[in-house]
Amino acid sequence: MTADVITEPGRRTRAPFDGWGFVGKYGALLVLAALIIAMTVLHFHTFATKSNAINVLSQSALTAIIAMGLTFPLVAGDFDLSIGYTGSCSGVIACTLMVSDGFSIATAFAVAVAFGAAVGAINGLIVTKIGVNPLVATLGVGTVVVGINYAIAGGTPVALTNPLPFLHLTLGKLLGVPYPVYVMFGLALVLWLLLNRTVTGQSMQAVGGNPVAARLSGLHVDRVRVTAFVIAGACAAIAGVLLASTSGQAASDGADGYLLTAFAACFFGTAVLSNGQFHIVGTLVGVLTVGIGFNAIALIGLATYYQFLFQGALLIVGVGVGTFARRRAQA
């Protein structure tokens, strides 16, 4: 058997330099690099400092945690609109347990995360067993979670009487770096391994890429999709509790705003080093790009509304250029 029988000529075009392919894969990273270089040149003394770097990482940590969780349902081909509400409610639950029932920080944290995971499981079961569209199912479940939140706290912030130990959770530092940054990177490692080095994670990628082929390969499609929702819910709960810990009190809508930022980061991440697929490193880069952008806007002294302009433009340009470039590369 000679090679020329098998390989159909013309199928694989091997250009000397695949320009569009390069842009599709590295374009988003170039945007990030350009941002960092420009800021380093223009605002060297305020931007390129260790304390500012730690500041950016620390501000990105909670978004990153919730966004990395959201990456899982997206990888499996689903959506989760309930993560913001789940995060808020988890914070309220943790604080209420500590205030009213005298739970320790660790136990309250664990119960809140279990709650987040349970919400994810319910999302997943409604989507897979009943077959409700994930957008609708998670929007519905999310609204129910808001109801639970109000039933527990009545819509008012739950403040701790002695917040110092709880505050220490996010304000505490190791080697000058706040704890949430360690949580972010630690979780990133665990979730990366989960997605790329476990049967469940690989199954998720298969289910998201081609559910029919996945099922015919003997994968448990439903189980895998539910697992993805559970991970998203648990991550949302972790972010929600840590958010409450930054101020020592849980607001009823504290984490709601993370939803859109998390989606933006995940989709921006599809344009990072992968052919339009969701992945952990991409999501992390997406969150950091948004974080550095916000930081730059603050350092330059632009008005707050530039943050929204930047985030929106980043999402459209990042994903748009990536999508366009990949299409050109394939054509």
Next chain:
Amino acid sequence: METAVKRHAAEVDVSPVAGNPAAVARPLLETRGISKRYGGTQALADLSLTVSPGHVQALVGANGAGKTTLIKILAGLERPDAGEIVLDGQEVQFHRPLDATKHGLSFLHQELHLVPSFTATQNMGLGYQHGGRFGVLDRRAIRRRAHEVMQRLDPQLDLTAPVATLTVSQRWMVSLGRSLMRTARLIAMDEPTAAFTEQECERLFEIIRGLTAEGVAVLYISHRLDEVLEISDDVAVLRGSRLIGRWSRGTIDRRALTNEIVGREVDEVIHQPAAARRRQQPVLEIENLQRLPRVCDVTLDLGAGEILGLAGLVGAGRTELARLLFGADRPTGGKMTLRGRPYAPRSPFDAIRRGIALVPEERRSEGLLLAKSIAFNVSLATMEQSRGRFALLSPGRLGAAAHEVIDRLGVQAASVGQPVGELSGGNQQKLVIGKYMRTAPSVLILDEPTVGVDVGARAEIYKIIRGLAASGTAVLVISSEFEELEICDRVAVMRAGRIAAYVTAPHVTKEHLTSLCYEAGKESDGPT
């Protein structure tokens, strides 16, 4: 150009153009020297055919003879490589389906393109250019027209019922009704009666006669030769992508037509006796398996080391049977026994665990993740085997597994990290086979294993199949290319959801199988 086409269509009338005496005998539609290639396969070669107004032109031929390609070209779904389409004596170019529709050609494909949740009326109104002002649908006009049309097709049909609640034949009538909403000049029907009862067939024929009496041309494609001979004014036979001949009504009988389709005198063509493998203890036994409408009553057994072929025409129920064996669908009746124990798979996972694997028909959509690497795809069904420390998947083991498949099956690839979408069809198919071979099945089912695979890779796939059988695997090969079933020890011919006949090794020839596929139940001489 656009407007010219539109005006032309609007003015179209069934009656020939006045003042042109030649127009009376002029065919409605004519193809001149149409050719089409797909990769290395010639699908149609130099096909010239005419269809006259008021005539039923039948088109028959074995699987892969080129009928579907012709229909796709006429419908504007594919462009011919050479040749022209002539309508009313003028050459036309169909770039998209709408172009054919504008000229009054409508197509009833085997897969009906209806919206299941819409009512019959809504479906018939799709594409009906009778919108009121400002693009608002004139629902009353649509309802009136739909009622009018259905009155002649099937007055009993409830036009307000969602199409999902209608029977298969009723859905077909809705599709036909949709064609008749506008002025139809030619209606092509691809296997219309596949799901029809005898009475429904009669009803359809009455409708067809009514249509042709009004001057509509009908292009009738069917494997059911008795029906073809009954309804058509003229039969055209396609074989091996060419038009073999045309016979007008009454000039050919069923047997002669079968011979023309098959290409040789149909009788026992016996090769040199092959060394027929001695059949061993059956591995898989199937009794009265049923899942309507496609699988009616199948009894079959499969021995270790045997290559069993499953022949049949499109729609005979072969793929559906395979899905039942693999747990992709659940049977509604009958039972299966695997190595002496009851077997009722609830999912492909169950089937794979019990030792049955299916290489699916559509390798790109059902077998592979095209954007993912070779290593990812090859291990998809057997990831557990590649776990290393801490139960984490080991890239080294995944790569080794991929290398093993690549070496064993002779896959041509740059690296195990290469996305499978970049590989040729033959290499992709080998990877799908390799993926399921890794599950160490005792029964491997291959559905159309060589579709879109070049000649060299095809021979290699046959070699793989023989190797599997030699090592004791029971292999079930489903194929519409009957030549390739000559690799089988035994072939079961499936017809209308049942096993109609068995053919054993020396008698397995393309001609024999084709003729068995066409035998109508009552005329059959029984299995040989």
